[in-house]
Amino acid sequence: MNLYDIFDYLERSPIGEAIRNSHWLFPVIEAFHLIGLVVLGGAVLVVDLRLLGLGLTRQTISRVTNAAKPVLLVGIAMMFGTGIPLALSEMIKLYYNRSFWIKVTTLAIVLIFTFAVKHPLIRNENTNRFVLFFIGLASMGMWFTVAGAGRWIGFSS
Amino acid sequence: MYPIVESTHVLSLMVFVGTLFIVDFRLLGIAFKNVPISELTSRILPWTTFGFVVIVSTGLMLFYAIPIRTYHSIWFRFKVVLIVASGINAWLFHRKMTKKPVVWNNDPVPPLHVRLSAAISVLVWSGVIICGRMIAYNWFDCDKQQPGWVQFLAECRAEDLIH
Numbered sequence: 001m002n003l004y005d006i007f008d009y010l011e012r013s014p015i016g017e018a019i020r021n022s023h024w025l026f027p028v029i030e031a032f033h034l035i036g037l038v039v040l041g042g043a044v045l046v047v048d049l050r051l052l053g054l055g056l057t058r059q060t061i062s063r064v065t066n067a068a069k070p071v072l073l074v075g076i077a078m079m080f081g082t083g084i085p086l087a088l089s090e091m092i093k094l095y096y097n098r099s100f101w102i103k104v105t106t107l108a109i110v111l112i113f114t115f116a117v118k119h120p121l122i123r124n125e126n127t128n129r130f131v132l133f134f135i136g137l138a139s140m141g142m143w144f145t146v147a148g149a150g151r152w153i154g155f156s157s
Numbered sequence: 158m159y160p161i162v163e164s165t166h167v168l169s170l171m172v173f174v175g176t177l178f179i180v181d182f183r184l185l186g187i188a189f190k191n192v193p194i195s196e197l198t199s200r201i202l203p204w205t206t207f208g209f210v211v212i213v214s215t216g217l218m219l220f221y222a223i224p225i226r227t228y229h230s231i232w233f234r235f236k237v238v239l240i241v242a243s244g245i246n247a248w249l250f251h252r253k254m255t256k257k258p259v260v261w262n263n264d265p266v267p268p269l270h271v272r273l274s275a276a277i278s279v280l281v282w283s284g285v286i287i288c289g290r291m292i293a294y295n296w297f298d299c300d301k302q303q304p305g306w307v308q309f310l311a312e313c314r315a316e317d318l319i320h
Contacts, residue, residue, distance in 0.1 A: 031287040042175030055200050067189045151167045155160040
């Protein structure tokens with residue numbers, strides 16, 4: 001079983017089938033995917049701006065990160081909860097879609113980066129502030145890439 | 158060109174409503190409870206304004222690209238009504254905040270009327286996002302026979318129909 005077969009199998013799943021057979025489901029789920037994007041985007045931006053020395057500068061970096069974390073997790077949950085059904089409805093299209101592969105690759109990297117590198121380095125009080133500055137830049141760049149490539153899935157074929 | 162402007166519109170949505178929701182979540186008392194409200198409004202809202210400028214500019218360009226169909230779209234019309242409604246909500250809130258000294262600046266959970274404004278803001282902007290996304294779909298376009306209420310709201314003209 002190769003990757004194409006897996007995508008083909010998922011495209012035939014009941015959820016994918018139901019979304020394809022409805023005029024409304026795809027657009028409505030897509031709209032909630034966008035609402036998830038702003039929840040996630042807000043949580044990412046307050047922390048990344050703080051790492052760049054902007055925004056909530058009167059609070060420590062770890063305080064801003066901790067305060068934003070529940071919002072971040074809710075945002076990620078909303079994105080997966082809506083994004084997976086959307087993907088299931090058009091797996092074969094996505095298999096051939098370059099933007100989709102850019103998006104999911106960057107997404108995997110930024111998720112690992114966030115929880116395995118960014119958060120531990122923020123918790124560590126000895127982390128150099130230039131390192132933190134570049135972490136903020138990298139995080140913001142990767143999340144914008146995920147969002148932009150995601151939007152581009154609909155334009156490229 | 159259109160896809161680039163459209164993508165910028167979505168990325169600025171992330172900045173504009175993303176930062177706005179952070180302030181709203183604070184006003185609702187569900188996040189950033191130990192940060193004074195004035196600090197969020199003075200340090201985060203400028204980013205909201207920045208996002209707003211970009212999203213309005215790109216939004217006007219998108220409208221200008223497809224003006225007649227968009228003008229007659231009921232989704233576009235709902236969206237404009239909701240944006241005006243949220244503008245009034247925000248104006249009333251800021252008037253309240255600047256009129257007398259704010260005693261609830263450090264409250265983890267602000268008073269009910271403050272939470273109400275924030276809840277309205279979150280709901281109305283979510284409605285704006287939903288309506289905005291739906292403009293792309295043609296279910297209610299005037300080129301098809303539409304029920305009376307759609308023809309009324311969209312101001313469909315007889316010549317729009319494709320026979």
